Amino acid sequence: MSEAQNQTIPSTLDEKQPSKKALKKEQKKAEKAVKKEQRQAQIQAQQVAAEKDDCSRDKYGVFPMIQSTEKPDRVLHQIKRLGAEQAEQNVWIRGRLHTSRTVGKQCFFIIRQQQFTLQALLFVGDGVSKQMLKFVAKFDNDYTYDVLFYCSITKESIIDVAGVLKKVDVKIESCSQQDVELHVEQVWVVSAASPRLPLLIEDAMRPADDEELATVNLDTRLDNRILDLRTATTQSIYRIEAGVCQLFRETLNNEGFVEIHTPKIISAASEGGANVFEVTYFKGSAYLAQSPQLYKQMAIAGDFDKVYTVGAVFRAEDSNTHRHLTEFVGLDLEMAFQYHYHEVIKVIGDMFVNIFKGLQTSKYCNVSITASTVVFRYADDVATVFKQYPNEPFKFLEPSLILTFKEGVEMLRENGVEMEDDEDLSTPNEKLLGRLVKAKYDTDFYILDKFPLAVRPFYTMPDPHNSKWSNSYDMFMRGEEILSGAQRVHDPDFLTERAKHHGIDIEKIKSYIDAFRFGAPPHAGGGIGLERVTMLYLGLGNVRLTSMFPRDPKRLTP
Amino acid sequence: MYKLEPYYITSEVLETPDCMYKLKRIYNDDQSKSENSMEDVDAEVAALEKRQEDILTRLRRLKNEVEILSQKQSADVASLSSSVPSTNVQQLPFSGVIQDIVINANPANPPLSVLILHQLLAQQYKVLAASYVHSSVPDVSVGLRNVFLDNGPVMSRSNYQFALSVIWKNDRFGTSMMLSPNVQTRVYGEANVARYLARLLNPAYDAVDVVTAAEIDHWLDQATQVIHGNNKERAAVLRMINARLGKHPWLVGSDLTLADIVMWSGLQQCKMTQAIPGNVKRWLDVCSQQTVFQHARQVAIDL
Numbered sequence: 001m002s003e004a005q006n007q008t009i010p011s012t013l014d015e016k017q018p019s020k021k022a023l024k025k026e027q028k029k030a031e032k033a034v035k036k037e038q039r040q041a042q043i044q045a046q047q048v049a050a051e052k053d054d055c056s057r058d059k060y061g062v063f064p065m066i067q068s069t070e071k072p073d074r075v076l077h078q079i080k081r082l083g084a085e086q087a088e089q090n091v092w093i094r095g096r097l098h099t100s101r102t103v104g105k106q107c108f109f110i111i112r113q114q115q116f117t118l119q120a121l122l123f124v125g126d127g128v129s130k131q132m133l134k135f136v137a138k139f140d141n142d143y144t145y146d147v148l149f150y151c152s153i154t155k156e157s158i159i160d161v162a163g164v165l166k167k168v169d170v171k172i173e174s175c176s177q178q179d180v181e182l183h184v185e186q187v188w189v190v191s192a193a194s195p196r197l198p199l200l201i202e203d204a205m206r207p208a209d210d211e212e213l214a215t216v217n218l219d220t221r222l223d224n225r226i227l228d229l230r231t232a233t234t235q236s237i238y239r240i241e242a243g244v245c246q247l248f249r250e251t252l253n254n255e256g257f258v259e260i261h262t263p264k265i266i267s268a269a270s271e272g273g274a275n276v277f278e279v280t281y282f283k284g285s286a287y288l289a290q291s292p293q294l295y296k297q298m299a300i301a302g303d304f305d306k307v308y309t310v311g312a313v314f315r316a317e318d319s320n321t322h323r324h325l326t327e328f329v330g331l332d333l334e335m336a337f338q339y340h341y342h343e344v345i346k347v348i349g350d351m352f353v354n355i356f357k358g359l360q361t362s363k364y365c366n367v368s369i370t371a372s373t374v375v376f377r378y379a380d381d382v383a384t385v386f387k388q389y390p391n392e393p394f395k396f397l398e399p400s401l402i403l404t405f406k407e408g409v410e411m412l413r414e415n416g417v418e419m420e421d422d423e424d425l426s427t428p429n430e431k432l433l434g435r436l437v438k439a440k441y442d443t444d445f446y447i448l449d450k451f452p453l454a455v456r457p458f459y460t461m462p463d464p465h466n467s468k469w470s471n472s473y474d475m476f477m478r479g480e481e482i483l484s485g486a487q488r489v490h491d492p493d494f495l496t497e498r499a500k501h502h503g504i505d506i507e508k509i510k511s512y513i514d515a516f517r518f519g520a521p522p523h524a525g526g527g528i529g530l531e532r533v534t535m536l537y538l539g540l541g542n543v544r545l546t547s548m549f550p551r552d553p554k555r556l557t558p
Numbered sequence: 559m560y561k562l563e564p565y566y567i568t569s570e571v572l573e574t575p576d577c578m579y580k581l582k583r584i585y586n587d588d589q590s591k592s593e594n595s596m597e598d599v600d601a602e603v604a605a606l607e608k609r610q611e612d613i614l615t616r617l618r619r620l621k622n623e624v625e626i627l628s629q630k631q632s633a634d635v636a637s638l639s640s641s642v643p644s645t646n647v648q649q650l651p652f653s654g655v656i657q658d659i660v661i662n663a664n665p666a667n668p669p670l671s672v673l674i675l676h677q678l679l680a681q682q683y684k685v686l687a688a689s690y691v692h693s694s695v696p697d698v699s700v701g702l703r704n705v706f707l708d709n710g711p712v713m714s715r716s717n718y719q720f721a722l723s724v725i726w727k728n729d730r731f732g733t734s735m736m737l738s739p740n741v742q743t744r745v746y747g748e749a750n751v752a753r754y755l756a757r758l759l760n761p762a763y764d765a766v767d768v769v770t771a772a773e774i775d776h777w778l779d780q781a782t783q784v785i786h787g788n789n790k791e792r793a794a795v796l797r798m799i800n801a802r803l804g805k806h807p808w809l810v811g812s813d814l815t816l817a818d819i820v821m822w823s824g825l826q827q828c829k830m831t832q833a834i835p836g837n838v839k840r841w842l843d844v845c846s847q848q849t850v851f852q853h854a855r856q857v858a859i860d861l
Contacts, residue, residue: 397693440660443692
């Protein structure tokens with residue numbers, strides 16, 4: 001502080017004459033520049049000298065940017081397919097530099113491809129120079145190391161590595177490929193990563209309760225989603241999510257459903273009217289679809305019999321909970337039934353059983369898509385996720401357990417919960433009921449049938465015997481609601497009556513009621529949140545972990 | 559120092575200068591005080607007595623009301639509470655909520671006695687029987703998967719009094735039963751489950767004939783030996799049954815009882831229907847011809 005004052009005061013007093021101090025400073029600067037030049041020259045000389053006696057000059061370095069200039073006849077191997085059978089083979093592998101460690105004249109580094117890792121070993125000797133070793137990984141305690149001189153590979157860079165696969169005697173615990181390691185001959189950088197990473201992949205893969213080593217919290221993960229996506233756990237989560245979606249489609253296609261696509265920009269709020277996003281639409285305004293409900297039902301009225309749709313759903317709810325998102329992927333289905341809506345419950349229940357069963361298979365089940373074979377192994381992915389987020393495996397019954405709402409209330413009352421018969425389940429009660437059902441039936445999935453009519457939307461069909469109840473159902477996973485559905489009123493006059501009873505302006509929902517004017521089959525359906533199903537199947541604590549780029553009231557990026 | 563003077567003046571009353579005697583005077587003071595407090599206590603006790611009397615009269619009034627009500631509803635409250643303290647059978651028609659009896663069973667050892675008891679229960683109550691496969695079991699034969707012919711509700715679930723949910727599950731402790739997780743722990747063992755179901759069938763099970771009940775219990779324990787025991791123990795039980803059946807047609811009394819049902823189930827599960835003593839063979843055949851055994855026998859054959 002005082003120094004700064006000393007400098008500024010004379011300069012204001014006498015501007016033309018530079019002070020003694022300023023002169024000294026300039027002199028020093030000049031000296032420094034000379035030194036720097038000398039040093040650079042020295043380094044260049046060193047570099048030239050080093051390059052001269054570097055026996056492995058052509059075996060490492062940075063590739064020029066791949067601009068599709070050539071088509072070399074070289075096969076890049078997939079790490080996940082490398083095992084003891086491939087031992088003694090010469091292979092080229094492209095992957096990321098996961099970690100590296102130097103011990104004396106050896107360097108161990110791990111190459112990663114998605115969630116698969118392979119240990120690579122480089123040792124100074126035949127064809128491998130010390131410079132090459134330093135290029136791959138600097139010595140941890142080597143102070144003579146110079147950034148300018150040896151520009152080593154940064155973590156997370158994409159590299160091409162050539163070498164020979166060797167079988168190992170002791171299994172490599174830290175890698176996914178435990179039987180072989182790669183003895184490296186060449187290392188080339190394809191795309192370098194910036195040396196400063198906002199989070200380390202190893203940290204992001206540790207269980208949250210690790211007390212000794214660093215972990216990464218959720219916000220840092222989401223802010224740097226691209227790096228977080230590279231962890232084996234996240235890789236597995238989104239493979240499982242894809243699996244849920246795939247199994248949903250597969251099961252329903254087998255049941256004779258047709259996939260439809262519904263508009264996301266709509267003129268009027270589909271359900272109720274609250275919680276919709278308004279967007280400008282040319283000179284007027286429109287809303288983002290809160291549910292494909294109306295369009296599913298119109299497809300049924302249009303004789304599609306059984307339909308499902310997979311698409312974005314928007315909810316303008318300002319709730320910052322672990323299970324609410326403002327945009328999520330909805331798996332919605334609707335089907336016409338013959339006489340009883342339990343036909344629909346059965347289809348949905350069986351569908352869930354199919355999804356759960358599909359996720360827990362460890363067998364390779366081959367599904368041919370355009371002549372090539374895709375391999376699904378969700379059980380391994382589930383195991384990977386459980387490694388970071390330990391949890392009990394998901395349990396379920398086949399066929400799915402169906403209880404009535406009244407039974408559920410009775411179970412809660414036995415446990416001292418005071419509630420009315422026709423009161424909706426509060427979130428704590430929902431959780432408690434989940435625990436009670438688990439204790440009695442040992443299942444994480446169950447269906448609650450016959451909700452009170454009063455807590456359901458106006459289009460819900462009342463129970464034929466007692467109008468206090470309704471033909472509606474909720475489905476729960478690990479004590480949290482994942483699907484809410486019902487038999488819909490398909491008679492326009494009765495629908496009008498119900499809407500009036502709920503005090504809804506008939507004019508506003510005219511188009512909805514009109515959809516049933518030309519005859520509509522009895523139908524029922526429901527909607528599922530893909531992120532929630534994945535989260536609850538894995539028992540993760542936050543829906544943001546299963547949404548790749550989550551949207552909530554406080555997050556609009558990335 | 560100056561305070562001494564007033565002390566002297568007050569001590570004029572005292573003749574003895576010894577401080578020991580002061581105690582006596584304190585005593586006197588206390589007595590007079592306690593007399594006063596005794597009166598206070600008396601008043602308090604009186605108030606308490608009055609309150610107790612009030613409560614007692616209110617309780618009596620309540621009891622009368624309940625009695626009048628119970629007479630109106632023609633329910634025998636006294637007999638109900640004495641005969642079936644553990645089950646709420648008699649209350650069921652009033653509550654209107656289905657009572658779900660969940661039975662976990664290992665598909666390797668299907669509790670056939672449950673199937674027979676289900677037949678008996680269905681004669682008496684409206685029973686909804688359903689079977690489920692737990693995700694811990696990789697595969698279950700179709701016969702066990704749909705062990706109840708009428709799988710799933712025919713009418714609305716709320717029209718049934720009981721639900722019998724058999725869950726096929728890999729449980730190393732074998733058969734177990736759960737009714738309400740907050741009032742009980744899991745009931746383990748096929749014989750114990752059968753004991754419970756038998757009391758549902760006959761709420762006065764323990765009251766009617768204590769000796770018979772004890773005899774049945776003895777054979778149920780033997781059946782447990784058959785299901786969970788080793789070959790030596792099984793052979794011992796077999797000898798015991800053979801001896802009994804030499805003189806009597808049934809294990810207990812002169813009619814089919816719970817003992818026969820569970821023992822039959824145990825022998826079927828252990829595949830001990832071949833190479834057995836003559837008396838036991840004859841008894842097994844008689845059992846298998848009973849109508850209530852038909853369904854269970856079919857399941858046993860498919861095993």
